[in-house]
Amino acid sequence: xxxxxxxxxxxxxxxxxxxxxxxxxxxxxxxxxxxxxxxxxxxxxxxxxxxxxxxxxxxxxxxxxxxxxxxxxxxxxxxxxxxxxxxxxxxxxxxxxxxxxxxxxxxxxxxxxxxxxxxxxxxxxxxxxxxxxxxxxxxxxxxxxxxxxxxxxxxxxxxxxxxxxxxxxxxxxxxxxxxxxxxxxxxxxxxxxxxxxxxxxxxxxxxxxxxxxxxxxxxxxxxxxxxxxxxxxxxxxxxxxx
Numbered sequence: 001x002x003x004x005x006x007x008x009x010x011x012x013x014x015x016x017x018x019x020x021x022x023x024x025x026x027x028x029x030x031x032x033x034x035x036x037x038x039x040x041x042x043x044x045x046x047x048x049x050x051x052x053x054x055x056x057x058x059x060x061x062x063x064x065x066x067x068x069x070x071x072x073x074x075x076x077x078x079x080x081x082x083x084x085x086x087x088x089x090x091x092x093x094x095x096x097x098x099x100x101x102x103x104x105x106x107x108x109x110x111x112x113x114x115x116x117x118x119x120x121x122x123x124x125x126x127x128x129x130x131x132x133x134x135x136x137x138x139x140x141x142x143x144x145x146x147x148x149x150x151x152x153x154x155x156x157x158x159x160x161x162x163x164x165x166x167x168x169x170x171x172x173x174x175x176x177x178x179x180x181x182x183x184x185x186x187x188x189x190x191x192x193x194x195x196x197x198x199x200x201x202x203x204x205x206x207x208x209x210x211x212x213x214x215x216x217x218x219x220x221x222x223x224x225x226x227x228x229x230x231x232x233x234x235x236x237x238x239x240x241x242x
Contacts, residue, residue, distance in 0.1 A: 026154035027129070030056060030146065034153075034160040038144035042164060048072045050103060051115060053147065053159035060157040063089060069159065075102035078149065079121070089157050093150040095121035099132075101141065101161075115141040115163065123150040126158075 033056045042052060051071035055061040065086055069078070079098035082088040089098075098121040103113040117139050119125040119132040126132065126148040127139050141147065141161050148158040 030153045030158060034144060034146045034158075037160040038162055040162075042162065046070075046072075050113075050164050051101075052162045052164065053101075054162065055158070056146070056160050057148070057153065057156065057158035059091070060089070060159055071101065075100055077120075089149060091150070091157065093123055094157065095123065095150075097121075098149050099125040099147075101147070115161070117141045117147060121150070125149055126152050126156065129153065
């Protein structure tokens with residue numbers, strides 16, 4: 001699978017006083033870069049992608065695989081020696097199997113899942129500026145967080161995490177087929193879902209109509225049977241009278 005959007009994210013105007021790039025501290029610069037990336041919707045949205053790690057440090061951007069790591073499986077491992085080269089970072093400071101990022105479902109159908117990061121390295125992994133170690137617990141990763149391998153974000157191979165579901169609604173609207181709705185055009189996926197719902201409702205109504213017809217028929221037969229019994233009873237009584 002190719003990377004999503006290799007171009008640089010479009011800069012946004014920051015709120016509050018504007019600091020020149022030269023006047024920002026390394027931490028401020030890294031945080032600002034991550035915030036800008038997190039605010040950018042995913043171009044060429046692919047439904048199989050649930051998250052993207054976008055390089056924000058020079059070390060991370062030098063990867064020949066591109067600036068983006070697309071997260072499509074429930075678990076991905078990142079390190080110096082990876083079978084999947086998309087998640088390989090060539091640096092002696094990074095362990096062969098450095099860390100893993102994964103989804104953990106919180107309901108049965110995976111509609112609501114949290115993202116977690118677990119360090120498995122020698123030099124540690126940083127979530128924002130908190131160092132994780134392989135003997136430590138997993139930590140939850142949120143949209144806009146910074147993940148850096150082997151050193152703090154301003155010094156290590158740092159990536160900004162974007163959670164695809166933050167932009168799913170918007171991207172589906174952009175791919176809509178133009179059917180009007182109060183909140184905007186309905187997407188093709190929504191339209192197909194409505195079609196399936198209508199089909200199910202029609203089947204249920206047809207089943208109910210058949211049931212009603214059957215009950216009416218049974219009731220009619222019961223009435224006829226009752227009338228026949230009454231008639232036979234009257235005839236029997238009439239025969240016994242002198």
